Amino acid sequence: MNHAPDSGLMPYTMTNRMDNWWIEPLWTGLGFLAFIIYTTWAVFEADYYWWSAGAEGFGGYLSPFYSPLIFINPLAEGVAPMSHSWLGSWPTWWPNLIPASPALFILFGPLSFRLTCYYYRKFYYRAYFMAPPACAVKGIEQKEYKGETSLFLFQNLHRYTMYVALIFIIILSYDAILAFFRNGQFGVGVGSIILLINPILLAGYTFGCHAFRHVVGGKHNCFSCSKGKQKIRFKVWQGVSWLNGRHMFWAWISMIWVAFADVYVRMVANGSWVDFNTWGY
Numbered sequence: 001m002n003h004a005p006d007s008g009l010m011p012y013t014m015t016n017r018m019d020n021w022w023i024e025p026l027w028t029g030l031g032f033l034a035f036i037i038y039t040t041w042a043v044f045e046a047d048y049y050w051w052s053a054g055a056e057g058f059g060g061y062l063s064p065f066y067s068p069l070i071f072i073n074p075l076a077e078g079v080a081p082m083s084h085s086w087l088g089s090w091p092t093w094w095p096n097l098i099p100a101s102p103a104l105f106i107l108f109g110p111l112s113f114r115l116t117c118y119y120y121r122k123f124y125y126r127a128y129f130m131a132p133p134a135c136a137v138k139g140i141e142q143k144e145y146k147g148e149t150s151l152f153l154f155q156n157l158h159r160y161t162m163y164v165a166l167i168f169i170i171i172l173s174y175d176a177i178l179a180f181f182r183n184g185q186f187g188v189g190v191g192s193i194i195l196l197i198n199p200i201l202l203a204g205y206t207f208g209c210h211a212f213r214h215v216v217g218g219k220h221n222c223f224s225c226s227k228g229k230q231k232i233r234f235k236v237w238q239g240v241s242w243l244n245g246r247h248m249f250w251a252w253i254s255m256i257w258v259a260f261a262d263v264y265v266r267m268v269a270n271g272s273w274v275d276f277n278t279w280g281y
Helices: 023-045 108-115 118-129 153-178 190-206 210-217 229-244 247-269
Strands: none
Touching (some): 108 153, 118 247, 190 247, 210 229
């Protein structure tokens, strides 16, 4: 519906679109806000991110929010054995005002990749900055628009944070393997399946990102003109392009699942939920 400038409505409502264009920026804005609120709480809570039913050997469930474990605070509840720490016990130089949470050391990695993602930029520019809130809908006036060359120059880091995301997929895949063992004994639990699905969904999101698509097929104008290895590269590029065409789906399902994986490990570790498994714990 087209509103006149003197209708008393905000400028960003001026549009000829007849559909409910505001629904997408609303649900994406609220959905991501809920994820940020929960993640912030989970990171600073710093307890119950590991479960192995008392088993001290190889194996256990580790929340993806806390992987890898750089340091471990042995005084916290529901924490992994010290053998899982990369650098040992919690450092004495850590400020008392900041919770001793292992997640604080690794959060910047996956978060920097998502915040600079092309899809995430699209939805949070629309949902939070109304620039614009939707296609063909007038948003906040920008007198001297400079794109992402000034304040948002850091968005260009996406092509580099992609490699950080790839490293995390490897680490979380190792955690998924750990989830199938207790004291070196192979088995399967509900948590094992949840933690296995997690890196698979993250891989679908990461391998479908625009930066990875450029790495695979960038600087090539004609794949069909190539032979040998280039033909293989073309097939890989086609697979990446298929994922890229569903980038929004992978972005949301992987984000929701990583939060769900943390919830599951936390609830099992604090005794609120029972993990059905073949070990009999």
